[in-house]
Amino acid sequence: MSTLRGRGTVEGLPEWDRCAVMGVVNVTPDSFSDGGRWFDTTTAVKHGLDLVGEGADLVDVGGESTRPGASRVDESEELRRVIPVVRGLASEGVTVSVDTMRARVAERAIAAGAVLVNDVSGGQADPDMVPVVAAAGAPFVVMHWRGFSESMNSRAVYGDVVAEVTAELRARMDAVVAGGVAPERLVIDPGLGFAKDAAHDLALLARLDALHGLGRPLLVAASRKRFLGHVLAGEGAPPPARERDAATAAVSALSARAGAWAVRVHEVRATADAVRVARAIEGAA
Template structure:
């Protein structure tokens, strides 16, 4: 399958001739990866601008940690964290995504200049999310999600993880469309690390082509996640800290780009920006060779 056919485009967003790079700005004190580093609004805006300079095509701003065991932040506090950063980045011409499960946060972030809503619950956490995104005619990321990590139903349990994730994403995409979001504005995300063990994450990465059967662009968010720590540690060793998984993240970015991902979401941008450009060059060379 052609990687370009798999990649697709998203109405309402720029078009790129390769896998896009989404840089992460966590405006939280407790992110698993970089909690507290960009908690100040000025520092967060500067970091987002730096990510663009390093090769990010868009920047995802989030004010609520989704790490295992994290408590939900108060909605007003999430707004206080997120909206000024979105406004500051948008004023600098940055393409901004908001990472939130709350409709009110999504609405205010869109009003402040965000152009994409990235909801890790796929619209399940807040019943007002899909109607709000539909009313704003904004692009929407639907991630595979089985509930908050404290819920028993969110624990990893699959007979066939790839088939089940595809089926459950299909249901969420259908619900989003029924709720008024245009199909051309929907992105899907397999939800690596959410209600999944390392072997589940690896299986999904190995079969990204199955997600393309849903007919929507695919976002892969593997950056610094636990399954990479497990792979790097080997059978006996301790997993390296999150910030020591960036080379492995770039490797996943190259794999995802080669398999037709629309975008990859990463904390450290420069290596992944290089990786997706190399993947695009290799794909282009393969196409030229096949045409001869």
């Protein structure tokens, strides 16, 4: 059974008998992987529906790039980008997550039909986030985060990255629960690529068991990230983001086998296949 691998369930969300697949819809002009491709509402909603057709179990909608060095978008623009897409997808029966660091965006997205708040800051960027999520009774992703995109590369300093990320996530989980969010509604995310270099990301993936020790379902968001480019580069230049999908699917399979609750990806079909194979192998063991 998948629960024996530490996958767990999240109160307020559907249950899957395998690692879930979270498809990404970036309603931005400047995301590192696909900025500008799904920037208008109609195109973004269609893309989200296409991801579901390819096997996504839920769709994560974001209106602010969090790539290293990115500047923040203002709140009104983020709302303009995100809310119509959330509403459009939810009206089609899609399980929608909102990717935001702003409490007002989260609140409006929940009202529009989002059922999960995915905050890369774990509630640290906006002091109103945790109270808003608590009041709504929404599930909440707590990601490991050490600061905004402009400065996060300088914060990638660790003695023992697995121990430190685990400890910092535990402290953040405790703070979020103290703020009123039910522990049964928490998901944790090690924050691959956020204040981490390639060696840090790989070390965390190699020790997902340590993160399972936190006792909450685990989201792994490796899709197309820099560390995969580093792995694939060999002696040459890293391939562009959109040429990292096979490597992403490999991480998805490994993460699923290691008990991840969900993987967050841009290209869904290969990962949907990968997690199903991982589940079949798990069931045969």
